[in-house]
Amino acid sequence: MSSNQQPLASQPNGLFNRALDGIERVGNKLPDPAMLFLILMFSVWVISALLSGINFEAIDPRTNSPIVVNNLLSADALTQFLTSMVTTFTAFAPLGVVLVAMLGVGVAEQSGYINTALKQMLKITPIKFLTPAVVIVGIISHTATDAGYVVVIPLAGVIFFTVGRHPLAGIAAAFAGVSGGFCANFIPSGIDPLLQSFTQSAAQIVDPDIQVNPLNNWFFAASSCIPITLVIWYLTDKILEPRLKKTHEVKAEEVDLPKMEQVTLQELKAFKIASSVMLLAIVGFFSLTIPETSTLRDNNGSLTSFSAPLMQSIVPLIFIFFMLPGLVYGYLTGAYKTSADVVQAMSKAMSGMSHYIVMAFFCAQFVAAFSASNLGALIAIEGAGGLKALNLAPEVTVIGMIFLVGFVNLFVGSSSAKWALIGPVLVPMLMQLNISPDLSQAAYRVGDSSSNIITPLMPYFPLVVVYCQRYVKGIGIGTLISMMLPFSLALLSVWSVWLLIYWSIGLPLGLGSSYVY
Template identity: 85%
Template structure:
């Protein structure tokens, strides 16, 4: 009888899901190394651009108001430009600088022992059963500091889970789902709000030149979304992913290069308190500089949170400084650092762990540049939006269809602003004809834009997360990470869509000055 129940359980939803994810992992891990995958994709884009360059498309690029033209990347001129810009394409690749600069400061804090002690102190006050939701919430809130979550929260989540005896890949997955899957949810307004609003308003003014959209038109919905997102990720991490990882990807704890979490010494506690005080004072002193309306850290309009504000453009250097300072204080007080050479050595160790990512970033940068230059991304986005418009479905179904479309397009066009600039001018006016407000259209876009971030290798930080995983399990590949994150992606898209429809049905306000309907 027991054997029959066990066999039945293996055929149940959990067993079927496990088999499906195992298959995805096997197939995915047969793909080439991420660096070579980006190279192959670049060649594929070249070939496709040559094939489609002679085709006339009716799709109109809303940014130029002219038909989309696919550019042939195999012409002599295009190949010459590729060769002459190869170095600058790599060095200008935004995620590369973000990761390396931030990791220099984090490396000092880590190898001095400051982060180790900070984690021990944190674990003493965080109940074990609430560790997962705490990691997820920190990941969601990290959006306020642009890309900080990718270079700080995700790797630290792995360390925290490893420290308490849980599977580190489960911590990385939970943080990744919070940082990237919950990208458009946050309690705190961030630069993404006015950025999306600017494109939404421009698209809406195609139909109504006098309409204005509030930059915080989705704030209430984005804040409320933290609730279902945290609960979904919490459940999937603890009940689905981690049990599977414990069966399929056991961690040899002796091989993991992490300092042992021993009991704190009095000297370490004293050094931690002083180092933390230095960090708090430095942060307070810096932000006091933002208070004056004439602060040079504000943009031309006096805003601190717009993407043009120097404060927002300084987030990565600030991460470097605010990790470096306590790391130095702690290291010298405990004796971990005796000379400046020890500090440089700590930075070098941090960079050595990034060597694989640097190689991947080189090929990723070349692919992204080729995909953008070919105009294939614009074609996919606009044709998809046009197809949805042609279906002429009821309003609720259209909104869900928009979410699915955006999630699909997101697999190919990673930039949130670029996607909305392309499909917003098609979808926003279309939905306005159905009496659906631009505010609701933008909310639907945010759901679709976030949900599929965590399953596309074309997302610039995806290879970095693979590197984080390989710190604990050496044979991790793209397929493993996709199989880990797929349940999160599908669940987030489904439940978040239902949350939006319920929010709409109950008439809760989307944000400041927002509405659900547009009166023609």
């Protein structure tokens, strides 16, 4: 960095940086999410024992009788815990959802198919539309879990640098799209059934028979790509990049970066064939849904109800439609020579999920304990009573939830862990206010995504700092946070307003969704 450059955060010891330092210190003191769930489970046990002898006046809507807290430290409850520990884990819905989807995504990712697809999408874009293209590709990359962090973000920096634009602007736009727009996507992905499974479990605390569609937020998530792209596009081109050119000049002769690798003719041919196979498979499959007697319809002929086999096949379809092009591409390029190579690709994808599996074990035990204790129902009923007493408009309540989630996200980065923690409280509570689980989940998606890009506790945050340092030496976490803070605040505000507008018009949030419970 040249001597005349000033960091984006011009007052290193100011109140703003001290606040960020405080957030980082507090966040670093939190235990790993797996241990956090263990601590919470023990806490639920103790609290349930303390409250089990108290007579509450709150009426349980499931039984129309006063709510009762069950003592989880009783001999019967502890015996039940031990005998059901294994099945509680194996029956934990988010576990199977994520692992099955990742098997197919792993085959496509390890073959190189996804990387080639992303490169081709960015390559054919005119320079004046480069920023929105980067953002859209970042949003779409969510279908391949972490591919956006390791492919789209660094590639965006290379592309911006290659065409004469500021590379840090490209990195920031891509980071905002990949992480700030994490819960938005045109294409259904593993995020949808993952969140749905937590939402349904939370809703069943109040209504055991309720079912939530895996694509209950699809339409809202797809429409959200519009304001997200426009906001990031404007901030990148009109505010961030002009400022970066003044404060963080990039000298081409000092950049030690290899040229962007071109897609070879063999890879391009393989990509076209693999994509054609995938499209044919999609068309062929959905042609099976056309007949009224299709086995993919429910008994009433619906394709979108929760009981419809098509809706229950969302995760297997994600697995199949990623695996097919991955296999074709891999064999045509030589990435896969034998079936053992394919199995190895799946194994590598699973190895990256090892921490999630550990977290899921403790999360499953906590969720089961929280549900069995009736504490969730008690908090929901009492909390809803408090909210009703405040007589707040539903819109104000939903906005309050969004900002709460955004704040919690600074300390608990995992989307699934966070929703597993607060979903069992917020979803039933809002149901008591006649706000549907679908709307609660949509509000969660907004709050969860918006603050991803300003928390150093996000696992890929340090990696993005390294990407920036390729072009400007000396950049640290504080600089990246100051770059991304305008994006975070704008996304939180504009996306919240977008949800309110969407809600006021009455547009469907997704398949089988509603606004009112």
